[in-house]
Amino acid sequence: MPTLQGQRPPPAQDATATPPEAPPHAAAAQASTPQEQADQALAQLGPDIELNLKRDLHWLRFTPALESLFEQETGKSRARHLLVGSVIAIVIYNLFLFTDVLMIPDIVMTAVMVRSGLITPLALLSMAIMWRGLSPLARESLEAGIVLLSAISLCYLLALTEAPQSPFYHPGLVLVILFGNVVVRLRFWFAVATSLTIIVLYALLRPGPATLTDEAVIINVVMMSSCAVFTLFANYILERDQRRGYLLGLRERVRRAELSVSNAELTRLSYADPLTGIANRRELNRYLKNLTDNRGFERIAFILFDIDHFKRYNDHYGHPAGDRCLTQVAHILQASLYRTGDLVARIGGEEFIVVLPDAGQRTALLIAERLREAVEAAAIPHEASPIRPFVTLSAGVSEGAMDGDVLTILSAADTALYRAKAAGRNCVSE
Numbered sequence: 528m529p530t531l532q533g534q535r536p537p538p539a540q541d542a543t544a545t546p547p548e549a550p551p552h553a554a555a556a557q558a559s560t561p562q563e564q565a566d567q568a569l570a571q572l573g574p575d576i577e578l579n580l581k582r583d584l585h586w587l588r589f590t591p592a593l594e595s596l597f598e599q600e601t602g603k604s605r606a607r608h609l610l611v612g613s614v615i616a617i618v619i620y621n622l623f624l625f626t627d628v629l630m631i632p633d634i635v636m637t638a639v640m641v642r643s644g645l646i647t648p649l650a651l652l653s654m655a656i657m658w659r660g661l662s663p664l665a666r667e668s669l670e671a672g673i674v675l676l677s678a679i680s681l682c683y684l685l686a687l688t689e690a691p692q693s694p695f696y697h698p699g700l701v702l703v704i705l706f707g708n709v710v711v712r713l714r715f716w717f718a719v720a721t722s723l724t725i726i727v728l729y730a731l732l733r734p735g736p737a738t739l740t741d742e743a744v745i746i747n748v749v750m751m752s753s754c755a756v757f758t759l760f761a762n763y764i765l766e767r768d769q770r771r772g773y774l775l776g777l778r779e780r781v782r783r784a785e786l787s788v789s790n791a792e793l794t795r796l797s798y799a800d801p802l803t804g805i806a807n808r809r810e811l812n813r814y815l816k817n818l819t820d821n822r823g824f825e826r827i828a829f830i831l832f833d834i835d836h837f838k839r840y841n842d843h844y845g846h847p848a849g850d851r852c853l854t855q856v857a858h859i860l861q862a863s864l865y866r867t868g869d870l871v872a873r874i875g876g877e878e879f880i881v882v883l884p885d886a887g888q889r890t891a892l893l894i895a896e897r898l899r900e901a902v903e904a905a906a907i908p909h910e911a912s913p914i915r916p917f918v919t920l921s922a923g924v925s926e927g928a929m930d931g932d933v934l935t936i937l938s939a940a941d942t943a944l945y946r947a948k949a950a951g952r953n954c955v956s957e
Contacts, residue, residue, distance in 0.1 A: 569784040612711035631688040674707035685734035708758035722755040803857035806872035828891035828926035830881040837877035843911035919953035
């Protein structure tokens with residue numbers, strides 16, 4: 528059988544063929560899956576979660592990383608909640624036109640213009656903007672603006688009317704506060720600012736007819752303030768519980784992610800050679816089983832590599848140096864494989880195997896020679912070798928049909944490796 532040694536064969540047609548897709552396997556050099564990367568990122572949040580739980584969320588704010596994640600995971604549902612609440616509010620707000628006829632009959636047309644011609648279009652525009660997506664600050668500010676506009680419009684109408692029964696309309700501002708703090712549940716600090724603004728605005732403007740007494744204004748301010756205190760307390764508890772519930776749920780997810788990361792690492796270690804980090808014999812067997820089960824390729828090729836005179840290397844340099852040599856050779860072989868789906872594994876002391884799915888004999892020979900040359904070019908010192916003063920490889924190549932006996936093909940590669948050694952080593956045989 529011919530051998531290749533110290534020469535670079537001309538490129539073959541099938542050497543540049545489209546590489547096959549790799550079936551899933553757990554070789555150590557393979558990149559983590561997106562799910563594993565997500566689990567690793569989630570597992571890193573553990574200390575941050577415990578820190579936030581320890582603070583007890585008095586200020587209703589997470590640390591920056593968690594606040595960003597909280598908004599990322601809850602922002603869409605929060606926006607939907609605000610939009611639904613706003614739709615309900617707009618409908619009820621315009622239904623009050625019927626009570627305007629009774630309470631402020633002298634400015635009914637003005638009320639129609641303010642409610643339906645000004646505030647409703649502005650609210651709908653705000654909802655449309657919110658639907659397109661906003662930052663948390665802009666979203667909450669916009670919703671708070673809708674609440675304030677409702678209160679301002681009512682104060683404006685009460686300031687214009689001279690109807691004697693209009694003071695009975697002033698508790699409408701209580702409904703506005705209730706809507707903002709409980710129905711749409713503005714974020715607590717926005718709710719505080721909105722409630723205070725409405726109360727101060729009413730106290731300063733004193734909207735109403737000339738017959739409105741100071742006592743009536745004071746009573747209304749007390750009523751609105753009491754409503755604000757009660758609803759803000761409820762708002763605070765609800766938001767704190769929501770955030771705490773989110774943290775507890777996230778902590779469970781983190782624990783599952785940590786377990787998943789640990790299991791993935793154990794799986795990786797069980798399929799990886801502990802010395803070199805590349806695939807081990809167990810992973811090789813699993814990989815070959817996947818290939819034979821899937822039958823996605825017509826042919827398969829094997830390359831068996833053996834480090835020439837490795838025992839002499841160990842005797843000359845010592846076993847720690849031998850381990851470093853094995854690791855370096857393994858990494859060179861791994862880095863020199865360019866086709867997707869090819870696998871390199873360590874199957875013995877100084878013996879490595881390369882599996883080439885959907886590769887013909889000529890492609891396998893070219894790859895084997897390229898890998899042999901890559902190790903030779905690394906010039907790892909081997910003064911005890913009678914061949915070269917650096918580490919060299921012998922290689923045996925075989926290929927066959929996937930519908931045949933894979934072990935027979937592998938045995939042929941082993942026989943070819945013995946021929947390479949008999950031919951003087953540092954060569955590729957088939």
